[in-house]
Amino acid sequence: MSKKTLIPIGPYHPLQEEPELFKLYCDGEIVRDIKWETGYNHRGIEKLSESKTYEQVFFLVERICGICSTSHPFAFANAVEEIAGIEPTNRAKYIRSIIGELERIHSHLLWVGLAGHFLGYNTVFMWAWKYREPVLDLFEMITGNRNSYAMFKVGGVRRDIENHKIAAIRKTLSDIKTKTDLLTGAVMDDPVIHARTKGVGILTKQDVIDYAAVGPTARASGVAVDVRKDDPYAAYPLVNWKVITAEAGDVFAKAEVRLLEMYESVSIIEQCLQGLEKEKEGDINVKVNEIPEGIGNGRAEAPRGEVFHFVVSDGSNSPARHKIRAPSYVNIATFKKSCIGQTISDATITLAAVDPCYCCTERMAVVYDAKSGRKIMNARELIDRSVSRTLDLKKECKSNR
């Protein structure tokens, strides 16, 4: 039997909601098996939620994830409003959808940047994060916070987007659109990116159904699951847009889906802004008297996929049980299918393709010899290996011209 090398990645992913340790078992360059350990930062939020009032739970669930911080309050609001039988006003619905879509744009830009970084394309990283900045500024203008916006409450939203702010939002959106064109052109037409991502980390349609994967991970494999379309909530039934899918299931398809989704998000926000102009300013709240006994299933489409909240109410002012399922919970399990048989240099981008943000590789990944326990490679060398492969491909492309 050949000697297998163990490569630990993790445990702390600062940008990921669930820090995890991935153990890649490698035979030479090829990943043969993958195992993981979770729970390094288990906060017991489901249990904590039972000791908070409904209003407080919004602030708690907002802190589950730092990047898609609005998707959890979104799903929780849907669940509680289902129990109470409340329908928010149209203006509140438009504002909710605007926040949700702006968040999708900044999260996808963040992903494109990180993916570029791990392929050795730091220009893509710089570009994407530079273009993400105006989105965060926009958030600061309309919610007061660059992140964790605290906009949601049962029956509506906390702050209105006044009509005089709409022009500024439109201006930023048109900027984002031109920048996305630039970025999409750079990523889609680059022969080296094609060589590094096409046919890498393929997830088949059957794997997606078996693991019940959601979001861009599923849509890149041809499974058109999108809660915004399947079970419309907030303003999504009021606007026109389409679900982006791709068939290949590889890293390139996942990038393609995310980049094209940003155009749909821009279009949704533009239509929501038109809707906002027709509604009366300040009409953002429905009065809620009590949350009756019952169960509520709330879901929302986060940038990474479906967020699901299950709330059991016993008629008191706090949930009796609150179950939360984040999209990464089902998506990360698909590594078992997509990573095996890949080379080590491709494993980094394959793991990153699911979008469990990957900056921890920089600090944590160390290659050990499984038998002697001797350190072979550190994180820097691991990334260098991925970068040098891109450089080789670039040279090859040049000499072929």
Place this chain on the structure above:
Amino acid sequence: METESIIKSFKEKFPSDILETVEKNQKRVTVSIKPDAIINAAEYLYKSAGFRFIIASALHTKRGFEIHYHFSKDSCGLILNIHVILDRINPEIESLSNMFSASNWIEREMHELFGINFLNHPNQEKLISEGNWAEGVYPYRKDFKSVTDEKE
């Protein structure tokens, strides 16, 4: 319309196992079944009716341990909750992980946090607190006392 035909055919398929059906609206239906029927019910939903498994939620209530298995029919936005009530002293139920991998992690989690035993699970190890939590102490049960509870 689609929801009604789905629920009707589900009822016809398992006439003796269904205890109660609550149709809140066209998109949210809860069906209580006998725990013994979970494998057949899940197999029918996943393989024949084209449902996607979202997640399962365990509850510790006065009636004992309860599990809601949440299934989603994405073509019509339906969430079907399959509800089972398990024994108060020795909660156990058949695992669904041999049918689809999606339930693997959540069953390990429920085993760890609630102490529900999943029969024939391929790998019922701890998911979250491997190596740093006492055996036989289940933090999500209602009778669990945390450190702050004990101080009071």
